[in-house]
Amino acid sequence: MSSKSQDNDDNFEGQSALKEELNKKIKEQKVLLDELSNLKKSRRVYIQQRNSNIFFLADRSQTLGSCKQELDSMKKDLQDM
Template sequence: MENQNHKFQEQKVLETELASLKKGAKVYKQQQNSNVFFQTKAEEVMKECKNTMEGLIKEYKSLEKPECENDTENDDADTEPIPEAGS
C-alpha cells in the first residue's frame, strides 16, 4: 500500500511539472532498462501520465475494496483517503 502511495505521488509531481512547462519545451523520455533518453512531445508524456494515474487509482480502489468487506467493525481505523486524479 505504501508503494502505491509513493507511485501515486510520483505521478502527481510528474503531472504538475509537465503542466508547468512552456509550450514547445523539450521533453525527454528514458528508454526502459537503459540510460538512453529520446526527445518526445510533452502531450504524449502527459497522456501516459494520466493513464498511469487512472490505473493506479483503479488498483488502489481494488485493494481497498477487499479490506472494507472483511473489516466491517473498524471502518475508519486504518484507512487512508483514496487519492483523486488531478488534485
C-alpha cells in the same frame, strides 16, 4: 499464536506495504503531471528507454496523456486492494 493467525498477520503487513508503495508512486506521478503541465510549450521533453540510460525526445502532450493514464491505472489498482 497459531500458524494460521501468523499467516494472516504476515499477509496484512505485506498488503499494507504494497499500499504504502503504491501511494508513494501515485504521489510521484502527481508531481510528474504537475511538472509536465506547467512546462512552457517550447520546452523539450525526453523519456527514458526502459532498462537503460538512453533518453529520447518525446511529444509533451502525448507524454502528459500517458502519465495521466498511468495515474488513473494506479488509482484504480489502489481502490481494488
